[in-house]
Amino acid sequence: MSELGERLKAARAAAGVSLASLAAKTHYSKPYLSQLENGTRTVKPDHVTAYSRALSISVDSLYGPAQDPLRVAHEWLVADTPVALHRRAGRRVGESLVSELEHRVVELRHLDDTVGGGDLIPLVRRDLAGAEDTVKRGSYSESVGRRLRVVVGELAQLAGWVASDAGAHVEAERTYLSGVSAAQEAGDTALVGQLLSSLSYQMANVGDPADAALLAKSAVAGARDISPVVRALLLERVAWTSARSRDRDAARRALDAVDDAYAARTPGIPEPEWVYWMSRDEIDVMAGRCLIELGDSASALPLLTTAIDGYDVDHAREKALYQTWLAESYARAGELDAARSIIGRARTTTAEVNSARLTDRVEKIEQLVR
Template identity: 70%
Template sequence: MDLLSTSVYKGVMRVSDLGECLRQAREEAGVSLAGLARKTHWSKALLGHLETGARDAKREHVVAYSRALCIPVDSLYGPRLDPLRVAHEWLLSDTPAETHQAHGRRIGESLVSDVEQRVVDLRLLDDTVGGGDLAPVVYRELADLRDLVKEASYSEKVGKRLLVAVGELSQLVGWVASDAGDHSGAQRAYLEGVSAAVKAGNSALAGQLLSSLSYQMANVGDPSDALLLARTAVSGAKNVTPVARALLLERVCWAAARARDSDLTRRTLDLVDDAFEARSEGVGEPEWVYWMNRDEIDVMAGRCWIELGQPSKAAPLLRHAIDGYDTDHAREVALYQTWLAESYARTGEIDEARNIITAARGNAEGVNSARLDRRVEEIEQLVV
């Protein structure tokens, strides 16, 4: 199965395929582009670009179509297939690096484009596959790409693109490893990615890698060290785009909240809002911020309020985000439910907390994520 040319399920659906699904759903509902623009508050031009594939259709767009057309989110992605099967079939297929090595060619633009798309597709696969199942896939991809960079010949321009791909894939490997409970492996991957990003002259990507490591440290290490690292990542990321800056600042928020620095957390939450509101259709964001939207920002704010001892502020933010989340993203839904349950537990609403954590446990079934399992168990102990 060639995942670089075939739309096999929503996690690796091509932009043009998703746009076509959005267009068909709108037309079947009898709604014009102008009518949909009024319902969603997005411009008619932007909606047209989403439907033709000229602009990437992100989850927030799909949710908006769902609400405006009164149809399930899942139906907008077309037929669903089992993401675990996709991951396993992917594991058995040749990577672009292996294909190149078999032919012994000098690396050109086409091969690099395949590698870059492969990283994008793997990142999307992470939306629906737990770290324990996806880890073998991404580990192998990074190892093959690392060998390719060391052994193949290529131009300086191609070399920089390959280093960026190594950096982005290293970030994904770190994220997946952390989700699978391999924290030392995650740290190695993040730091390897930083080295590649720096060599490529991509400070924004280096900042993303360092802030990803700070996020892990805030969760399982020393929050004070995590805070220092997160702030360093923001300072070192030069000329970063608005949404990317919002993501880096979110990691500062979380580390500050875990370190119980209330003032810094509050100030940085405001900076996250300011950065996100500064986004523009004319500013190209890196692909690795594709998942950042208002709901995700609200989730982080809610989590920070819980850490700061103000759980009553968290529940409305978390519940609204969960209601708009795609059910195929079982890990994220379950994780967010654990924080919602914690917010109720810490305000004394134990019965409601039990109901929510029970739902989270159900959503977590079949998701091979050590991070999720640990969170569910922690909150279950809280509501005993």
Template identity: 60%
Template structure:
């Protein structure tokens, strides 16, 4: 494929193993040479996951000692599921993630392997638990999400993966901030930052974003602005020489601007939010329908809170179009809030 497409083998290897996101030109090249569209039906891929035996099931049936090749396969499947979450709704994806998590947990519990392989499998378990918790929360299943997050923390701790444990706590803090007591969410978000001593720059930026959001929800303006400044500082420290965990692949400047805009709305400054949100949404991939719908809902809210009700209604209509492709409890909740503002 490298010879056919004129991209290097090393670069294509990173893409095929889920360690680098492909640019559109690479996707087009693969489609041209393979003769079929890539990823054209991600929902079908999610359902195929449920009817085909995973490598872990095959391994457990054979009773062989778990080696590096199976750990590689498990890690690759985690990456694929994580990226499917960008384009597949929670109702279709959650069953596949639950199954993969259960099979990986069984492999950890019943398999025979050396300690380094065990740590990799435990890390994969923690990552799957985080993903399952996130998707369950998107489906409105908050109690299950909390259970999954806490279980993932135990796996991450057993693996000695401190940043992953912090990410799990931080994900739970985000849920609590949104649907529970924001003060409790803030405490947990700060705990995650405090405990992530070995966090890389992007991971630290992500953890600090959850602190900023919880601070905004508690209406602490100074703490919110300090946290947003810390997010920017951490993000600017990223470097090609620093290897980031794959699960933070999605955090970029646009995502940071969206969070800053949301915080400005919570702090009563919707005028400052609008340019941040509109600029970020303009750069977001349209196939990520759920996120586009969510971010458009915040843009609509910024218009509504500045009195531009016609603009708010027009943006909300756009958001509904995207949401129809990937139903989500989060988007439903957001739409109700913005609709209330427009009607009032």
């Protein structure tokens, strides 16, 4: 992240070490280190560790504020997982471990809001592998076993999403499908629907949109007795895959159904934690994206503009992604100067967030506005 790059540069300067000297002490070249420090290349945990060793200073002093997302990711990567700690203690898998794993999934999921897939994927892979091994080798009660399988399913969904964000689409598909098996064994049809619809979203973007639309519709049909917000989320994927396959009527029907489902939410109906990010702004962004796909950029503009203006600045990747669609809507409306200005702001974010998905979108729209 750019602020982290600035801290690395400041620490090097304070130690009186030149870029050339630092390059000699690490396996990174002088131009590469310069890019890390000026924000044109994403700083990863390995880079921070290299600076720490070469400058003989602590990792903590380089990361700065305790809540720096990349610092949190680094700390998770080097710390033991709850599974490893319990295994060394030789304990039977009980409520305490499952509760720790459930809490850990939530933390990882929220970390995805601020850390790109390229940086987050090692953490999620490790936690998923540990949870899967616990299900396979552990000794536990029936109720604990069900909760463990739900954890595996939720981690698989997150791992698939993060892998897709990092550009590892084959791994993402394989991971989504492994999560479906765990969620089915747990009897969690809402989670099965979430996994399949997440896969349909990837397929719509990098595969066959028609197959993606069929999968998204199947996910809704198979997810029985789901809550309103979950239904809204699954229907969003139907809308997107339908728009991508140019099925105008199906996309518009799905968007209307999303509005109806979301309006039916109530405090009396519990929702799974994994829909925490669904909001009216998110729904408007998806509607705007679908309208662009369907050739109605004029209607998309106000939806996207209002939603993006209210978006949390800490969620840099999502905001930049949504800016790419706003830029596309301007470009397709013939307002190229506005489109270039907006895509320029999104391009700045690509230097701060390790996301292949964002980089690919920015490059696509840059081609459009040339």
